[in-house]
Amino acid sequence: MSRLAHFRARTLAALALTGSLCIAPAVMPASDGATATYDACGAILVKQSGENWSCSFVDNFSGTRLDTTKWVVQDSSVSGFMMNNACFDAAQNHALGGGFLKLSVTRKPAFNCDLPYGTRGTQYMGGGISTYGKFSQAYGRFEVRMKVPNYDGPGLHGGFWMNPQDRDYGIWPGSGEIDVAEWLSGTRDKAYPSLHYTGSTGLLDTGWDCSIGSADVFHKYAVVWSPETIDFYYDGSLCFSRTWQPTDLAPPAPFDKPFTLALVAANGAGLNNAPTSDTPFPSTFTIDYVKAWS
Template identity: 40%
Template sequence: MRFIRLIVLFACAVAGGAISVLGPAAEAAPVASSVSMEPDACGPRLVKEDGTAWECTFVDNFEGTELDTTKWMVAETAFSGITNGHTGCFVRKPWTVRVIDGRLRLTARRLRTSVPCESPLGDFRTDLAAAAVTTRGRFNQAYGRFEFRARMPVTRVGGSHSTLWLYPNKHTYGPWPLSGEIDVAEWFSALPDKVYPSVHYVDGLNDVNTGHDAGFANVSRFHTYALEWTPTEMRFYYDGQLTYSHAANPLLPLLGSQPFDQPFNVVMSQAWGGLWNAPTAETPTRNMMAVDWVRVWQ
């Protein structure tokens, strides 16, 4: 995510190492299509470019009334020390992370008064509560197809920030952005009709923040956001349409696909914006992202 680096999140061990290079977008490839065979846990089988079927490795349809803690961990500032910007607090409350009517609901709320936010880096007070969940310690994967069906908050003024993303399971190549980040879909309420896929890494000199804006008629309706990640390319699809691709740079073959050759966790967060997307007096006091399902194949 551009504003919060949430899972620097659970204080992964930092290790030195090589840096990454992904280069300009490669020629677009067709989106995966369903094939005629028995469905698996993820639903209808999808076919890869080579004609073989994707194999389901992770799925959550958010059935029942509680978050499945065998699949997800709630992100909390009290545990990680990570804040939403410098003022917001990630908390686990009945109203921040809920499973109801077959959907996960992540809610950021402005409280009536400032309250203590516990942190191993030092407690502070804030009136901004945020929500996030991660598969850290439960599931991680390098390469494959990652798919979310979600709807963003209804607000059309600045202050809200929603993201469906992937973060390295370990800081193999060093702290952010050396070990990379993949934003499958990032939404800023100050730009309500755009959703951004992007890739963060270092090219040897600079933090490379690639990205492309995709327009939507109404992001507060459910859309399907997908990533197909291979050793040489990442392809981002919104509602089945290729919206952005990013390929390994052939001019620097010695660096290969680092850091995107390591397992990443799945993360979803509903937070508050900052800088040009900071909350204003017009920002609703409650912003909720709903997730219908998450599916991963390999």
């Protein structure tokens, strides 16, 4: 298990919640005899094999309400999920406007977070959405364009995760987890891609040197997932590549089943430290789009 797993209180499996990749547009015949270089995801992308990627999911957040045919809003009272003591309520801390989704984490007077098995006291309300039960896919290319909070200090945590739709290989981490871009405010100019699975080789399963540069602008976070490797691209550049050798399973398991997409905003904890009086609340993650290709 990577070090990141030790300082985040989470069970993301409960969420009911340019290197070797060529991304030049391909020329394809259009129905009117002209040529087309775009599909629903935008400019058509080309695989290293020369084949075209096929758009399988896209949300540009162009409306004023979340598209519930694509997303479910995280709610702790339903899923039991909390991250770093942040509670989630389906009616709070997510909003659409101007072509963006905004997920926020807020600090409130102490309150009890309702959970399926009781309550838990906290001051923090997070924001999160997932494609759980709406969209899942094994293998392909997945990308988010996102801006993180422009804050360099302890107390904020969020990003882009992928989790198994079904726990075919058991509870976490047996069925796997793909952290595409895990952001910690204490290291503002980096994000961390990771794999989690039974038999994980610890620090080797996390990319520790994936710089994102300035935190006050949008960046693209992508993963290309094949049966042999999982490659992570930040702003079009390959920053981490990993194969895996799970215990008691033969690769490509556990990363051979459909995974869902999740975006989360929460408070920090552990090595990222708890929020201080200087930590800005509310703090917001702004998402421009989410796309997937097969």
